[in-house]
Amino acid sequence: MQSTGIFALASQQAKWLAVRQQTIAENVSHANISGYVAKDVVPFKAMLEPGPARLLTTDKRHMASVNSYDGIALEKTTGAGQQVSVETEMMKTTEVRSQYELNTAIVSAFHRMILTAAKV
Amino acid sequence: MDSLVSSIKIAGSGMAAQTRRIQVVAENIANANSTATVAGGDPYQRKIISFVEELDRKTGANLVKTSEVARDNSPFRAEFDPASPYADESGFVKLPNVNAIIEMADMREANRSYEANLQVIKQVRDLISMSVDLLRAT
Numbered sequence: 001m002q003s004t005g006i007f008a009l010a011s012q013q014a015k016w017l018a019v020r021q022q023t024i025a026e027n028v029s030h031a032n033i034s035g036y037v038a039k040d041v042v043p044f045k046a047m048l049e050p051g052p053a054r055l056l057t058t059d060k061r062h063m064a065s066v067n068s069y070d071g072i073a074l075e076k077t078t079g080a081g082q083q084v085s086v087e088t089e090m091m092k093t094t095e096v097r098s099q100y101e102l103n104t105a106i107v108s109a110f111h112r113m114i115l116t117a118a119k120v
Numbered sequence: 121m122d123s124l125v126s127s128i129k130i131a132g133s134g135m136a137a138q139t140r141r142i143q144v145v146a147e148n149i150a151n152a153n154s155t156a157t158v159a160g161g162d163p164y165q166r167k168i169i170s171f172v173e174e175l176d177r178k179t180g181a182n183l184v185k186t187s188e189v190a191r192d193n194s195p196f197r198a199e200f201d202p203a204s205p206y207a208d209e210s211g212f213v214k215l216p217n218v219n220a221i222i223e224m225a226d227m228r229e230a231n232r233s234y235e236a237n238l239q240v241i242k243q244v245r246d247l248i249s250m251s252v253d254l255l256r257a258t
Binding site for chain 2: 014015017018019021022024025026028029030031032033034036069070086089090093096097100101104107108111
């Protein structure tokens with residue numbers, strides 16, 4: 001079955017989108033803190049390529065690295081002294097939403113295909 | 121899913137912080153004319169809060185919380201009213217250093233930030249239900 005690769009890829013992207021949503025939530029809620037620097041996740045493409053080695057969290061009590069969530073690296077998007085633009089964050093929210101919709105639609109489409117094949 | 125749940129937590133902490141901010145604005149506006157209760161004493165001093173980052177150790181998410189209430193040290197307004205029982209020897213009554221326009225602007229900003237956080241929560245709810253919908257029979 002060749003389609004199993006697509007499920008792994010889809011779940012990886014869903015995780016990436018969830019982390020992106022988390023950075024958006026953080027940027028919006030921290031928008032009024034003076035000196036706060038907005039962040040975003042690295043592009044999804046970068047996640048698929050083998051990157052630099054990172055420290056592994058093997059225990060729940062290990063402090064999460066500030067520069068990554070769930071093993072997905074973050075990058076800063078605004079310079080020091082620059083305010084978070086809530087409008088940009090809302091735009092990113094829409095992006096996340098449409099990509100997530102596409103993601104779940106693809107997963108359910110492939111699932112239907114497998115069901116069709118299994119029925120015979 | 122974990123990131124989505126902590127997104128709700130982060131946005132919720134943002135909303136709580138903005139609520140506290142509006143509460144402080146309400147206190148300032150309500151006390152805009154509160155004088156001292158003794159002659160020549162200091163009136164109500166404007167309250168200020170600021171937001172600080174807080175690391176939630178359970179989830180590793182950066183939450184927002186409000187700092188302790190601080191006081192605005194700008195000078196008080198003075199009004200010449202020798203008949204008032206709260207006037208000092210030269211006949212001036214000290215009034216609070218609250219500027220209603222600044223408070224209104226602050227309230228608007230808090231309102232806008234609250235709405236933005238609310239939008240984030242709505243969006244996260246939709247994302248979670250999209251995932252759950254995968255389990256539904258088509």
